[in-house]
Amino acid sequence: MPQFNTRKIKALAVAGVASLALSACASIPGANVAPGSPITADEAQVGAQYHDQFVAQFGGEMTGPQARYVQQVGQNIALQSGLATTPGAFDVTLLNSSVNNAFAVPGGYVYATRQLVNLMNNEAELAAVLGHEVGHVAARHSARRQAAAQRNQLGGVGIAILSQILLGDNPLGETIARGALEGSQYLTLSYSRNQELEADALGIQYLNSAGYDPRAMATLLQSLAAQNQLDAQLQGRDNATIPEWASTHPDPASRVQNAAQLAGNATGVTNRNTFLSRIDGMIYGDDPEQGLIEGRQFIHPVLRFSFTAPQGFYMVNSPRAVSINGDAGRSQLTLAQYDGNLETYVRNVFRALGGEQQQLAPQTLERTTVNGLPAAYGTARVNNGQSQVDVTVFAYDFGDGQAYHFQSITPAGQAGTFNSLYNSMQRISAAEAGSVVPRRIDIVTAQPNDTVARMARFMAYDDAQVARFRVLNGLFGDEEVVAGQQYKIVVRTN
Incomplete structure (x- = not known):
């Protein structure tokens, strides 16, 4: 919940009706552009038009070394798509949000939340997420979904909007879909399963060409699925797939095996230690x-x-x-x-x-x-x-x-x-x-006598310390910590 500025707040339902009406009449940049083609001027204009809105809706833009690191990795992986020939053509933003989320919109605008970055365990996973989102843009998925939606006369009003605002398709409250109600619906319509699989495949292709371990896509999706399940347990829900990787992305658990098969036995760098050192001290959870x-x-x-x-x-x-x-x-x-x-x-x-x-x-x-x-x-x-x-x-x-x-x-x-x-x-x-202080990521090295249970005791939570530690560090089954290797814990500190 931000530092509210009442001068900037609109009535959500009214804005939603207006934006739906506008989008139903406007042409859709990218709808007729061949997949993989360079970014067009129209697409760049659309991305620039909604950039500030997305940043505001997702907690604001983070700055400093951590944000520059995410930008560097994102621009490098985005170059592999062929959408542009220079890193500066891509605007990669680290968002100050406590929800696991990432998305990209036409024009070379790519976004990831700090919470999602905190869930990752190496640079290859960061590149995988950003590459996946760039894959959606390269394939012009949002434009094609919007074109289909218009043909089906998407965009109910009245009580349909009321239900979406109060109930939503995703109870997280912070979703790209809600952002759509303020003027950018066609950028963020839910992707189909086939489009998700295509974006995964493109992301893996970009990982390979950039020299990263392509298996990072599968390990990241596995961590996301585990986080979804843990969230459901902690919140007392039966449905572990509700808080998906943004409301626009189908359950990552169903895509893990496919991503692993696409990666095969190929290898590449992960840059684990570099990644962990760069996220050390990042706020975890709510700011x-x-x-x-x-x-x-x-x-x-x-x-x-x-x-x-x-x-x-x-x-x-x-x-x-x-x-x-x-x-x-x-x-x-x-x-x-x-x-x-x-x-x-x-x-x-x-x-x-x-x-x-x-x-x-x-x-x-x-x-x-x-x-x-x-x-x-x-x-x-x-x-x-x-x-x-x-x-x-x-x-x-x-x-x-x-x-x-x-x-x-x-x-x-x-x-x-x-x-x-x-x-x-x-x-x-x-x-x-x-007396209110944030939680932050602290990178620690496992000692010879350390175990998951021992290290988890330092997690700044009263419940599920072991489960939280395992999910945060991508440790599954009975996998144990390795002496001399670095791990993430969550601590309370200013």
Whole structure:
């Protein structure tokens, strides 16, 4: 969750309707370009147009040695695609996001989150991810998906948009699809399985030509699948494939064997030690500047508030919202334009959620006080096409012209599911804010008597230390640490 700037926030549903209407009328750069052809001027213009938006939606651009390292590796692997002849033609950005994600858009713009980079164990895996994304661009997958979508008249409005915002296809909350609602939908439509396999194959081809070990694609996908499964276990979910490698990428677990077969017995460099030394000290998980999730509590030391998710729900922090997810409903904490009147604020949020086709308004609207904060809330019952649901907006006035709100959706008659959430919102003291420190990657060398269990004890978590250590370091089955080899642990430090 970022340092919100209300002047830059739009009503998501309204923006989504407008962007869908625009994309349905516009030509699609790249749709008629042969795969593998150099970047066109139209594609470059499109990439530049949406670059700042993507960066803002994914936590901002990281700078410094770590970002320059990712850029260097990304530009080198992108050159193997033939899309351009100079490294400077590619803009490779390391994003300050705690979600495992990577994507690329037309025009040579390639993105990876620091969390995904932290999951990797060598430079070849970093090149594999970035090469995979460049492969999507080289094959013009996004343009072809958009062309097909337009033929099928993709782009529902009204309650369909409401459902996507509140529920989404992916409960992570931070997805490329949500970014699409603000003007870039055709860049980030979900890829088909065949397109994913083609991008994997192209990425492996680029690894070979750059001299990297092509098996890195399979090992990275294996780590992603293991992280998905661990996330599901920690969050109490049955479905381990929900938090995929971005909402646009099918489950990586299904692609591991194919990638391994494509790589065969070929070999190349991995640059493991170089990679680990470059990511040493990188923030892992949430950045305090964007707020942190600690168990069921979310605390934002900069904005000075905290709240607690209901029992049985899990949270995911994203640049535009904090999502609270469970079988009994979904909620998000976010914000909208605020003119100082909470009732107007709540009505405007409902109006934005409904979009132009659905005149959504609260059927009840009440004022209250929560832990000293002025608050207002409203509920509306809506038919979502298959059944009725209750939509609730609960807003708080934090003073100085700033308001935040939860927007929730639950089955009809169960709007009270999130009452404990709404009532838990509170200010925090300067001392509480000052005690919040980030987790970071620390590179350590295994000693002769070290084991996975022994090294995992240093992981800065109260639960699943061994499982977290294994996934973070790509150790599967009963694989043990090797004396003299470097490994990643997660520590608390400023």
